Amino acid sequence: MRPENETPALLLGLIGEGIGESLSPTLYEHEAARHGLLCIYQRIDLDELGLGPANLPELLTAAERFGFAGLNVTHPCKQAVIPHLHELSDEARVIGAVNTVVLRNGRRIGHNTDHYGFSQNLRENLGGRAPGHVVQLGAGGAGAAVADAILRLGARSLTLFDQTAGRAEYLAQALRTRFPGIPVDVGGDPAQALRRADGLINATPVGMRKHPGTPIPGSLLEPRHWFAEIIYFPLETELLRIARAKGCHTINGLGMVVHQAARAFELYTNGIAADARRMAAHVAEILARRAAAAADRPTHPA
Numbered sequence: 267m268r269p270e271n272e273t274p275a276l277l278l279g280l281i282g283e284g285i286g287e288s289l290s291p292t293l294y295e296h297e298a299a300r301h302g303l304l305c306i307y308q309r310i311d312l313d314e315l316g317l318g319p320a321n322l323p324e325l326l327t328a329a330e331r332f333g334f335a336g337l338n339v340t341h342p343c344k345q346a347v348i349p350h351l352h353e354l355s356d357e358a359r360v361i362g363a364v365n366t367v368v369l370r371n372g373r374r375i376g377h378n379t380d381h382y383g384f385s386q387n388l389r390e391n392l393g394g395r396a397p398g399h400v401v402q403l404g405a406g407g408a409g410a411a412v413a414d415a416i417l418r419l420g421a422r423s424l425t426l427f428d429q430t431a432g433r434a435e436y437l438a439q440a441l442r443t444r445f446p447g448i449p450v451d452v453g454g455d456p457a458q459a460l461r462r463a464d465g466l467i468n469a470t471p472v473g474m475r476k477h478p479g480t481p482i483p484g485s486l487l488e489p490r491h492w493f494a495e496i497i498y499f500p501l502e503t504e505l506l507r508i509a510r511a512k513g514c515h516t517i518n519g520l521g522m523v524v525h526q527a528a529r530a531f532e533l534y535t536n537g538i539a540a541d542a543r544r545m546a547a548h549v550a551e552i553l554a555r556r557a558a559a560a561a562d563r564p565t566h567p568a
Contacts, residue, residue: 277333278534279308281325281347282340284476286311287499289549290338293527296548297540310337313476319346326350330369336534337367338527341471344380344407351376361414362440363407366530377533380411383526386542388419388494391517395492397421398464401453403481404428405437408496409469413441413450416467423449425459427482429470456482465492466509473503484508492516498523501553524549 276298280290291307298305310325312318317325319342326347329337339347344363348354351367351374358364364376388397400421402413405428417424424441428434434452441450453459460466460482472481474497484505487493493509498519502510510516528540 276303276305276335276534277308278305278336278338279310279329279334280338280340281310281312281322281343282338283312283342284474285309285340286314287475288340289499289523289552290527292552293524293545293549294531297528297531297545298535300541300544301535301538303535303538312343319343322347323350326367326369326374330372330374334369336369336530338530339365339367341406341408345410348376350374357381360444361410363410365407365411365526366533368533370536377530378411379526379529379533380408380522381415382529383522383524384412384494384496385415385419386525387517387519387521388416390521392492393515395515396464399423399425399462400465400467401425401456401459401463402427402467402469403456403472404467404469405434406430406469410437410440412467412469412496413437414444417441417445417448417450421448421465423451425451425453425463427453427456427459457486460486460488460491463491465494467494467496468503468505469496471497473497473500473505475500478504480505480508484512487512487514489513495519496522520546520549520553 294307295305344365347364353375355377358376358378361378365380366377368375397420400416405426426434426438438450438452470481471477487509489512492515494517495503495506496519497503501518524542524546528542531540
């Protein structure tokens with residue numbers, strides 16, 4: 267039995283590639299402490315371990331044996347993890363992607379909180395404007411959740427791009443079934459698509475430290491466009507920086523990760539509601555400290 271004065275522990279983790287800069291550990295550990303919980307959050311970086319999505323079965327089994335309450339799942343495992351789960355929430359089943367796995371009573375239950383996180387981020391930061399005609403880059407696990415969310419938020423049309431052959435068309439067909447009154451197409455020319463678009467979403471990993479650069483030329487953006495990024499490490503990707511410099515209305519990925527984490531926290535703790543505003547303030551404080559530390563470092567040898 268646990269001693270009466272011992273703080274309950276919550277063991278969580280994140281599985282993905284190139285996640286060394288992820289703020290998930292501090293997000294969950296800090297919020298858990300505010301609820302009197304000791305949270306230990308581990309990054310399970312596939313790159314550092316020399317593993318890939320094929321190793322998901324053994325990683326899930328290990329997490330269960332070590333007593334993990336749950337796992338966050340990110341690129342490139344959000345769809346690959348599904349065959350190794352016992353149950354899916356309705357949202358995860360419809361979207362076809364999982365970013366949150368609850369491990370409870372010997373069962374692995376997959377959820378999708380990306381959808382909620384992206385929706386909340388846009389509601390709070392789109393500035394009251396309608397989404398209009400939207401171009402989305404990326405049709406993978408995160409892209410599936412984001413595409414569904416933007417259509418539910420009132421997009422007039424959606425044009426999808428993806429480098430993996432057939433993936434954009436597969437997602438487009440699924441969306442047409444769920445949203446029969448909204449045009450959903452697979453794009454061929456980003457320049458042509460953006461000429462008629464009101465907004466652009468980057469749901470690819472391009473822009474992360476491991477995948478530097480931009481998924482499309484920044485020259486295609488115009489000041490009239492709004493641009494939403496789902497990447498939050500780094501907080502300002504190259505394409506986000508270009509969009510801001512051009513005068514576009516920009517939305518970074520921080521709000522999405524905070525809101526999806528708040529929803530996941532509630533799932534992991536079986537009903538304890540997280541304070542998303544407090545989580546966002548905590549992350550903002552950390553990012554400010556990082557920026558200050560970076561500014562103090564010498565840019566060249568003395």
